Amino acid sequence: MTFFKIISIFDESAFEDVKINLMTTIYDIAKKTGFSITTVSRALNNYSDVSEKTKKLILEAVEEMHYYPNSVARTLSTKKSWALGIIFVEDLGIGMKHPFFNSVIEGFKKSVEKKGYDLIFLNRNVGGVKMSYLDHALHRGVDGIAVVSSNYDDSEVEKIIASTLPNVIIDLHSTKSNVVYSDNLHGCELAIDHLYSLGHRKIAHIAGHPKTFVGLERLKGFKSAMKNHGLDIHKRFVVDGGLFSAEGGYNAMRKLLQMKDRPTAVFAAGDNMAFGAMKAIREAGLKVPEDFSVIGFDDIELAGEITPFLTTIKQDMDKIGEKAAEVLLQGIDNKSEPSTCIVPIELIKRESTKSVN
Amino acid sequence: MTFFKIISIFDESAFEDVKINLMTTIYDIAKKTGFSITTVSRALNNYSDVSEKTKKLILEAVEEMHYYPNSVARTLSTKKSWALGIIFVEDLGIGMKHPFFNSVIEGFKKSVEKKGYDLIFLNRNVGGVKMSYLDHALHRGVDGIAVVSSNYDDSEVEKIIASTLPNVIIDLHSTKSNVVYSDNLHGCELAIDHLYSLGHRKIAHIAGHPKTFVGLERLKGFKSAMKNHGLDIHKRFVVDGGLFSAEGGYNAMRKLLQMKDRPTAVFAAGDNMAFGAMKAIREAGLKVPEDFSVIGFDDIELAGEITPFLTTIKQDMDKIGEKAAEVLLQGIDNKSEPSTCIVPIELIKRESTKSVN
DNA sequence: AAAATGACCGAAAACGCTTTCGATTTATCA
DNA sequence: TGATAAATCGAAAGCGTTTTCGGTCATTTT
Known part of the structure; x- marks a missing residue:
């Protein structure tokens, strides 16, 4: 990376850019402002018991030092990851290339992103060790799971349904969990x-x-x-x-x-x-x-x-993804009862049908 | 969730299933086996200085208690998340529905999963706050980024290229980072x-x-x-x-x-x-x-x-995804020099061309 | 003027893991 | 048999946050 070294001699700001991912922490901004990390944290999370003045000071430092809270540490502490797992269950092996799946997931993704969630694809092997989708989800600490399943009986999916981890199943029916599919x-x-x-x-x-x-x-x-x-x-x-x-x-x-x-x-x-x-x-x-x-x-x-x-x-499919997002997030927020959502369907007349001769 | 309550009265194992995601920790299995958490951790990570006998004991307990290490805590401690960020840069707004993008990503996904990495979709708003893709990646603590970009000049992409976070850009050329595209x-x-x-x-x-x-x-x-x-x-x-x-x-x-x-x-x-x-x-x-x-x-x-x-x-596209995975993982493991990978291309003759009249 | 209230802030523990360092036990050697 | 080396383990610190609990002021009340 000689490139960066050369630059840094001449251009201090470029040098900062390079170091940008050497993580500035809450301690750094505590030190800079003179407040404790407690106060910094509270300022960032909009607690009421921090004066407007110090809040402003802290936010300025945050801006200046280009600080973003480390979501890993935050997750460990709060048990909320702001990440949702998604799982494809299909036998064709085409995964994201599946035209129905990817449309639904795109709709789902757009909806949950608005609420601040990231999407993470779950698979069944973690570092060489085979594990179930559910175990993987637990291991990753996701807040909920969306599964798009083409298969009727799947022990993996059933395990998820039976778990207490909030979930929604698309294109499958069950009374024991949230499901959404077309009519x-x-x-x-x-x-x-x-x-x-x-x-x-x-x-x-x-x-x-x-x-x-x-x-x-x-x-x-x-x-x-x-x-x-x-x-x-x-x-x-x-x-x-x-x-x-x-x-x-x-x-x-x-x-x-x-x-x-x-x-x-x-x-x-x-x-x-x-x-x-x-x-x-x-x-x-x-x-x-x-x-x-x-x-x-x-x-x-x-x-x-x-x-x-x-x-x-x-x-x-957009609506299916959207609805799935809706019921999943609802399940995450207030553990609601299993719901079944059947989304309306429509006939599109084009050229491949005509009256019989 | 009355369902679960009813079950649990009659069936103890079902009850365990329900509690499965109340996280069993390394402490639990330390307590059960009588060893310290240090030893448990070492047994799980194949350190040499733990006897075969205690290792066996510990692994049995792990199995029995259905324990999987919490990846969040592990990441916080090791600074390695085993997660890769992926970013779509396109103006159509079709995201995963993009036939080229999703094919490439599917190939990429299959490759990195084999090595134990998960895929996480990065966007630009985290809990209502707009941030750059790079900041989001840093915030999430991913080990690397793959971007599929259709746009020529994009400040977001350039920020990523200029960062020290390992990355690979698909369908774009740059001498400053890893790129892969077709010939x-x-x-x-x-x-x-x-x-x-x-x-x-x-x-x-x-x-x-x-x-x-x-x-x-x-x-x-x-x-x-x-x-x-x-x-x-x-x-x-x-x-x-x-x-x-x-x-x-x-x-x-x-x-x-x-x-x-x-x-x-x-x-x-x-x-x-x-x-x-x-x-x-x-x-x-x-x-x-x-x-x-x-x-x-x-x-x-x-x-x-x-x-x-x-x-x-x-x-x-499979190959493109595969190659992207290869150079990215290589960049993560041993900070190699920027590489350019141009993947071969092929003429497929079908019916839409014929000799001129 | 003394006591009570409220606003604002900090120390410290906790989250679940890894890793350094050192301690204890066991095996090895002279 | 005593000293030494090797094998095996544990205490504790650290990763970067959040959150409980309590403390210090300034302000209000009587």
Whole structure:
């Protein structure tokens, strides 16, 4: 770092910049002002029993010496870290690349940051030692946990739910903790209603993996909506699309295409699966929406950018993140009862569906 | 929380579970084993001067009492937090939804987690008080910072670069700190070579915003590659695509479409801009690649999933994240010299380019 | 003028860990 | 067997805060 040395000879302020992270402590500013560290601390935390005059003096010194309290020491003393743990539970291994997860977390992040919380990603190994997510959270001293989970039964998640550490689970149902998820059932209704109104009667469903909560919910929603319209649910028209990937949707659609008696419309439990399905349709020399109507679920970024623009059920991911933040912070502040928040959903009509021929 | 109370009456182990986060400390396990906290600490940290026998005893107690060291206290004492700060600098406000950023960070995350580090998102307000990213990092006591920056000149980023806190900057160039980015220049060469070899001579460039490093780099690369082939660079064929969004690409392409003398191919500085451009082309009743060849930059997830599949320059985002982790951890361990890492790039031929008519 | 009140401030303990330094015990050697 | 070295452990200080408790003034009350 010769660079800094050279600079420092000529420019005193640059030298200070370099030393900036040699931590100035509360002692330094106590020494400078002549007050005790107690008084300094009280001034910084807006206690009433410190006169305006000394408070002003102290704050000036703080400003001048570029002091910020060490959050680690503060946390040790107060047991409040102002940090929230976040956990992704999914089997694809794509983590932050997951288009639903990252949208939700971005909304969550924006909300909690306003309240002064930082986000910290929790994993399962700390310095080589495998530990549970909960243990990691405890070890780190976070004030609460948000988990975004695609998996239905997960012992890790259950451990968190059973703990007294404030938490919120996104995209999972439980009566024992705070949960928030979209109104999947109503979403399915909207989708099927839409297809029905276009004249479709033979409707297939590309289902999400049965080990995922939303996969199961949407399958349930599909069946119930079909029943509402008095439509038959051919077992062969319900095909597994795997873990919501485009590839899974592609494979599922290929199965549907091989049938002699084909559906006229397909409702995919996720946008990526819908994209995969459309790819399979194109490859078979057929067209969307002329030969097949396709409707997705999620409304991820690119649903409106790639042709044919995908008709889909929109999840309000910002709102989900926001709500999750709300109930979590509430749980942190005053240990409220477990709450279930179901956020509204919306049909977005685009180009991938049309009336049956 | 009546739930827990009821349980605890009947089931002692469930009760323990509930109390699990009432922190068992090193004192507890000292008391239980009869050794001093010093010895316990040494046993846990693999010091040599503790006998195998007592070590075993202590580790058993640790296991039994479900003890994990409090990382906050440990950090305060050792000045090592095993946490890395990450910062997004971008003007779109999409944060984690940014397809390049989140891919890179996912790769980074996986690498550092293996070494025992946690990731913490840094923002600029701590409990209502605005502070700089650097101050926030210092305040939090992270061991290092990774910044993913799209902006060329940013005082915040410069502050970090100038600090002694180990850091790595992704997608920015500087000789004063660790940086890692793709071989943008060569990427542009590959793109133009490809178009040239297909017979294209009138090539337009949808440029990234000039305040971004990659925007400037790719513009430079475009010009230099064109020159290499002895091709003219019509000023009107270089059009600003804004902040790499689909919308920006859309608007840019519309400008190109209005010209009487149109290009036959367009090289967009980002995939999203390429998507936007293709949308504009379709809306004009024209086709890709029949009427226009389009090539992008990035190879984001959906480049290979939406029709026409996009020919593009692939950035190896996993590798970028991985390399960033490598140099950052190296900088933390032994304060090495600033390093510049340029990661290789690749042409992915797909359907959006064809030979000129 | 003495006593009571309130405003303002400091000493010290605590948070849970690491680490230095020294003490005690055990093993080793002559 | 006595001296010495090695192995094993504990006391205590320290990391940078917060917070309890009490003390010193100046001010008010009677």
